Amino acid sequence: MKVLLISSRADWGGGPEHVYQLVQNLPSQIVPYVACPLDDTPYAALFALKLGAHRVVHIPHRKFTLGALLHLLSFCRAERIELLHSHGAGGGGYSRLLSRLLRIPVVHTYHGIHVKSMRPVKKWLRVALEFILGKATTVGIAVSPSEAALIKKYNLIDADRISLIENGVVIPDESVVLSSSAPHRIIHITRFDPIKNTLFISDVLKSLQELGRNEEFVFELLGDGEERKRLHAALRLGGFDDQVVFHGFQKFPDSFFTGALCYFSCSLREGMPLSVLEAQAAGLPVVVSDVEGNNDLVNHETTGLLFSIDNADSAARQLCRLADNSLLASSCAERARANVETNHSVQKMAKCVALIYKKAML
Template identity: 35%
Template sequence: MKKILHLTISSEIGGGPEHIFQLMSGMPLEFESHIACPERGSYYGKFLKITSNRVVLLPHRKFSISYLISAYNYIKTNKIDLLHGHGKGAGFYCRLLSIFIRIPVVHTPHGINQKIEIGLINKIYIQFERLFSFLINAIVYVSKTEFEYAQQLKIWSNIPGHIINNGTKVILADQKSEWRAEKREQMNWTLEKVIITASRFDFQKNTIEFCKIADKLPEFTFVILGEGEEKSHCEFFCKTTGISNVLFVGNVPDPLNYFAAADVYLSTARWEGLSMAILESMAVGLPVVATKVIGNIDLVKSGETGFLYTIGDINEAVKYLLSVFEDVNYLNFSENTKNFHRISFSSESMCRKTESLYIDVLNSKSKN
């Protein structure tokens, strides 16, 4: 049995933690999952359960020498065979740990900021990745466009890169119908057309644009799942501009139920790796209108599964939302979306490809 330690500096609701949870849930018994993660956040309890308490703590979105030492001791005590870092911060911990403990490292960036070339801190980060990429044995890109952007930036170009699309569970039609009926009754959505998104309310998710689009379509109900620093700003914007059709739901334990009850998923993100929320919405047959950015480009086939719009172009987004809701178009979009997800973005496929990568990296390391 090989022991895999996943590292993340966020246990809050989001695509990264959900990706890790899906991976650990789908790994065969030959791999024993461990995790280094913060105690803060709803995924901490899920991680405890799925790993049978094989957890070592990391701080939330910051670096700490004491936590690094704790992770080092955990790795030595539990004889971990491979480190898998998820995101920028966890990748930094992995690099440092690999200097002192010679075990292989797999790194998944989970999205690269499209403005990463701008600003001194970002430029320092790029140089760090170029200089210390030799400490990584393999990179996992969660989308083709993420891989292409990394190549453009000339980071991680000297180590093996693997495109393994994010994946989520395939949802059966009967299950979707049951969730939809229950949630729409609970929310009192009888005849409403519901447009939904999930957000951390940060710069990346660009949620204020979601609110501006809602302002142009007062006949629709716009729903936002999630919490974050900019939530109060969005609420204040809606209140002061008289936008009354945006519902701020907060964090929920059952986002799939809300997606099943909605009609369209709208992403206003400035960039993505490969959005788990979009994938989950596709699994229940929601057409997607999304910004034309890294990650979203891989998921949305314009005119087939939804539309891509130019970020900041509110009128274009409105036009595409109205187009999706045309009766004949909607049924086609919904069916195309479910089929595209099932064929290309299932969690089963993601786990099998990741399993194969782990085996290759471990075998390669044993030969050296």
């Protein structure tokens, strides 16, 4: 079966990594092709290296164009593509139209329903568009229970065509060694966009300062993006420059987990965050915002710690609790890793997706 996976991003992030995991782990009877921006790094090159350049086709970065649609149409016909699988809103615009033109099934993975903070008119238009595209979707995949609930809430696709396949990750053979003394390293992976809410870290440091404990912690930030300069400015203003280290994009972010106190996420919303899953798989405790996606993975005080996203003091106090209680840290880490081993292996995820492909072809 020839399947074209479509993503309008191939830069650093969970969505492109998810596609790459599928490319590497789908059963051998499935022949994957990928449509993505060829000038994005690092995943465009990784796709070409894994599949061969002839099985990777260009579309613009997070942009829909008629020219790209026609190019994909020609590519699909030439390669005799049998099924389409789009990822995220950008890829989904192409896939559902191609499905109608080619008369082949389409699977769509949402990777987050990001409409909550939109202005009313924009939100209505986005939901209406997804509702229309949903009518052309053979199967819609939600990556978390929270995402499935939002899909049903906004009626984006008929309920009987929604499948829940939770994200999976590669699970290391052994857990990492955790932090034992200050300064405690806190790992945060981000695209520095508004959804990831990385500016919140400045507020957390202010709260830690009010508790008299800010010098006990160092945030290590992996990634880059539009809000990095704003965070730099906020840190300088607060006098926190020495407590945040900017590492930029890293090919092996999990190499930073050893010796850390925890992984920290302050996202406003998620589908199911791969970075949190990867930290849990490595045996690193997580302290995360209590929002969709995050709270699908974290049961407070059992598999991690949750804090209210509008309360920096809450986040600061959870970090202090973890630093002060090594038993809490180790128990959360062990239970979270066990949960990932049982429910979130990349092999299980790929197997479930392959079954959806089979169902869609019927």
